[in-house]
Amino acid sequence: AANCIKGDRKAPFTIGWANIYSVPTWMKQTEGTITAEVEELKKAGLVKDLMITDAQGNAQTQIQHIQSMIDANVDAIVVIAGSSTALDRVISDACDKGIAVVNFDSLVNTDKVTAKINTDSNEWGATAAKWMVSQLGGKGKIIVMNGPAGISVSDDRRKGAQPVLDANPGIQVITETNTEYNVAPAQEAMTSLLFANPEIDGVLSLGGALSAGSVLAFERQGRDQVPTTGENARQFLELWKEKGLKGWATMQPNWLGALSVYTAVQALQGKDVPAFVKVPLPVIDDSSIGGYLARADKFPADGYIYSDYDKALFDKLLTK
Amino acid sequence: MNTNSSSRLYPSIQMRRNRGLSGLYLVVAAFLILYAMLFPGILSIGGFSKFTQNWFPLALVTMAQALLMLNGGITLAIGPLVSLGAVIAATTMEGALGVSGGILAVAAAGLAVGAATGAIVTYLRLPAIIVTLAGSFIISGVALILLPRPGGIVPDWLSTVLAGHTPVAFLMLLAILALWKLFLATPLGLGIYAAGDNPVGAFRSGVPVERVKVTAFALSGLLAALTGLFVAAQTGSGDPVIGTPFTLNSIAAAVLGGVGFLGGKGTMRGAICGSLLLSVMINVMFFLGFPPVAQYVAQGLIIVGAVAVPELLCAWRARR
Amino acid sequence: MTEENPLLEARQVFKGFFGNPVLKGVDIALLPGRVHALLGENGAGKSTLINLLSGALQPDGGSILVDGKPVGRFSPAEARKAGIAVVQQELSLTASLSIAENIGLGAFPRRFGLIDYRALHRRVQEVCGMVGLTEPLDMPVADLALGRRQMVEIAKALFRKPRVLILDEPTSSLSAHEAGVLARLIEALRGRGMALLYISHRLNEVQALCSHVTVLKDGGVTADQSLSGIDGEGLVRLMVGRETGDLFPSRGATTPGVIRISVEGFSAGTVRDIAFSARAGEIVGIGGLVGQGQEDLLLGFYGAIPSSAVRAEVSGKSGLPADVGEANAAGIVYVPADRKHEGLVLSHSIASNLILPSLGRLAAKGLRDRRAETGLVAKLAHRLTIKGDTARPVQALSGGNQQKVALAKWLPLDPSVLLLNDPTRGVDIETKREIYLMLRAFAAEGRLVILASSDTPELVHLCDRVVVLREGRVAAVLSQDDISEGAIVGAAMGVSTTAQGEAA
């Protein structure tokens, strides 16, 4: 049977969703997939209750929430980690208590979980960098835009890009930024960099809405757009189309949340689930962007256009 | 014929300082009882241990903040100092320094950073709030350089000792409070109050006001860094941004506990109570099954209420 | 007394602030077993001189000598080591600490590095006994009235077992009883060979206590002589440098006008269920021991603390003012006793303090009229002889001049009722005379003056009527001919039987 699960756990189950921060749009959308999935499972008589906590960005509070979930003896805990290390002990405590723990997006270090579900952040960075190299023909000056410093997701993506950059010495990284994954700080930082750097050949932006901020900065300062990488943020995809950008993007699917709940319930029902579910990163390029933009209306303007998902997809991912 | 001359002076002074806190004590007691009713497991050793462990870091940083506020200062560098403490612990203990060396290193760093900040504030006569804001960036930077992403390791046995299933954290809190009492019974300790309340008067009375101020900053730094050490042990590793939310929370807890901004007003026990309220509130709201929205609203209401209700009652009583 | 060597001495000291000289070559010598008076008008530099003697300030020139030996840079710590203690006006207390801790602050008895609370208790009890402090020693100083704080300050000085004790206007906020205790204490300390320096604007005290006097005027010493054979008149002449008239203006014929304040069943703070009424053109004194509700009575009338009354009519309207704004609008103003904390915004300029209550009136179309403001400030400064640049912070003024600012700021409101709480505290004799004249003039102009005072002669000679409070109730109402120091003190202590009852 699956990791962790012990004791008398019968459907319908109680699930705890230990969110690190409920307000950014990405999180809000992700939570949307979770609650939708829970509704389905409730109808099927598999889930009784969903307990949602919001640690308001504080990993220490998240520990406290998970501890309370252990105390309340929930059947499963679904979690995005506020810190890749801080939750290790409380999560392995939960695992020891026989609770199914499914961790997605921001992962913990410990392996004492039922399943970890994520895309590969290293690959994220590497693929983006490769695209950039090919766009520039192996030669040019680029700016790297990262998420916040000290966070493993942003660090992993950056690390993944490094070997590619090392292999292509013609690509020169002029400078890097670290900001929240938001438009405004990214735009502000990029604007300053535009004044300081008359020559920029590409922007290697590694996630969130950073790319949209960059594109807006170029436009606002009247500079020609340059090849830009990014994520499936609706604003970026729309700007890409509108400005005729040379763009590339991938996706951290919000339905990782739904998949995690689904996985937890599967495991609680005694099914075997893989310890690590690697979700493939799609490539969004000029050929596929149309498909995304066609569905744009269904998503918030500052949200992420994620791909469709269904039970079949989940089952396929879980059997691998 | 001093009326109280028969009873002993020290305890009666301490009793007096409790006055005015009764409102807060009541609110906190009510929450604790409610918590115990919702989760009787808190009354077991294990449950008590876990709860107090999660409260302990906030209690400690609140002390670190209150210490400065009583002295008429404030610090915005608490969070980064916690991170720095955690990072130093997680990078040194498994290395050449060992556990005792690591603890010394954390303590020394906290004292040194605190004293340096205090010296800048005192001798250059700059406003503490901005000096510590600048300091927070510098300290965060150092933490990020030492450990660019979450990682490092704290020996397992240390984690088990400090944050296992025994109430060691609570006992440490008692010990630290006892040390604080002891410190307050020294001329330097009382000098913190005197210099915070009326610096000119204290100076004319022979209190070494400047030395007191630097000492307060140094001790505050020590407490914050030790909080980081505990957090590293509790989580088993280091995270360079783990402390960030502590800055505002420490101020909130201290002010909630009746510590004034202008110095000299308030008590440490009040501050600790404030931190306990903030901490137990999180668990109570979880067990009451509040959704995140209600969590935010209730949190705001409790914070306002805990201050307003005793105040209003007091005013109402005075009126009759 | 044989020729003794001075314990503490200043020789030809100079001190100025921002280029304005205050002391221009002053000498003073404090001998053991002698109570030395330091006199001078407000702003003469008395406090500045003691700040030099106690190391709180450094002289610009000249030297300070301890036991005949010049000291280099003198700090408060060194002064203390040399056995010099200063009684500041409640300046050095920490409100949140207890009486005992305040007294010991900076000189705690220690045991293993900790404060020895047992020893502290013992020694504090000792000094408190000396000054007659009976409050519980664990009481926070914040809970004490001004006069009691002053006693704590004195106890604190004694706690250090000084050889030289400097008292800067110690009695200005003390009740007669407390002042008596202090007088006996000073006598005892002198007998033990202590050198005392005594600053006061109450010349009868100086005459009773001191044997030698130094007078400061215009930055120099105008007299340094024995007090024997000098009477009150003589003292005033030394200080002012000319003949002066009576301190109190003659009463003149008063024709009380309409009723301005009339209450029945009035309660506010510690004041319980009293009846009181007063008319335009009167000066009504409020007397009693310190803290019997005098202040609460004034604050209640002023709308500054919650109050209630069975029936009330104030300035022609029924009901009590709900807040200060309403009181001001009704022409009622209040001058607090504790000018530093309640009367003035110390860190702001003299000008800002003077115009604070009139800001709204002076504004035209919502904007401040700078010219009108400057004009008003100049007028007020002139009227109350507040000298110097009005852009200076009020805290740079001497205590007496601060008091003038606290009073002057209300004049532009043309108040019909003035509630004054010890308005002449710490004010020099000339200024007192001016203030008395002013109060009389106010009454003559048809204003009502309600004057709470701890200075009994003031009540006797100035007031048309005196209401004596005791434990929040009216103990006696004395009018015109019944007013005497004896009657007031008697009623205050609860021994008198004359004129008990209703305030008419």
Added chain:
Amino acid sequence: MNIIRSAFRNPPFLTFLLVALVWIIASFTLRGFGAYGHLRYLLELAAVIGIVAAGQTLVILMGGIDLSVGAVITVTAILLPLISPAWDPTGLAGIAAALAIATGIGLMNGAGATYLRVPPIIMTLAMATFLQGLLVIVAGGSAVTVSNPAVILLGQARPLGIPSGIILWLAVAVVVLLLVHRMPIGARFLALGANPLAARLSGVSVTRNTLIAHTLSGLFAGLAGILVLGMNRQGYVGIGDPYLLTSIAAVVLGGTSILGGRGTYAGTIPGAILLVTATALITVVNASPGWRSIMFGTLILALLLVSGREARR
């Protein structure tokens, strides 16, 4: 001579001088820094901080502090697109409604501080938490990209080459400077900040002035929220967060005492410019995030050493 000396004792003037100095040195040493467009851009960024800090200055002068300004900015930026009515082609109705909400929040802060006797720091902190809850409800579900023409004009238009944000800031500055220096209420705020008891006994209404200061702070934070929204064309949760500490920092860097009772908005203005300048300077440095953070902190400290010198107590 005397005028020069007193000018050098004047914190706002010193801070202005410092801005000029930093700009001149940076222009000569850093490529692109001194470009007209860049300096104008810095001012545009500073405008947001400057406008938030206008309210913050008033509250701090009065002896309080407003920890809710960040949340008010966010709430305004997110609600405005949602509440702008479709029938109003000018977009002004939406702006008015959003400002009314921000002002109302400020008023509630003031009411809590006066009627509930909750210290401003606690009241505004709790308010920020409430507003977070509000955002959890409204955010994420619907479009927060702004289409309100007036807001876009405010964020993008450049009459006579001057970004309208800067013009708005100028207007705010004139109003606030008038309020502080030329209106009775400014003097009352200062008196309350320096000695609330004495001010109250001098007839200054604590209740009224506390209400006014907090209400104005809400209003200015709301204005800043609208400007930020216009500049980014999008409001998102967290958009106001950076402005909480920067608004306080701008006030204190400008020589205003954090304890209240002393200072002026004239100092806050260069204080705000200094902060964005420092951020811009650090952005162009190529270093690891850790080192950049260290440099930023050191720079702020160095600037404080110059501008804060006269702010001693």
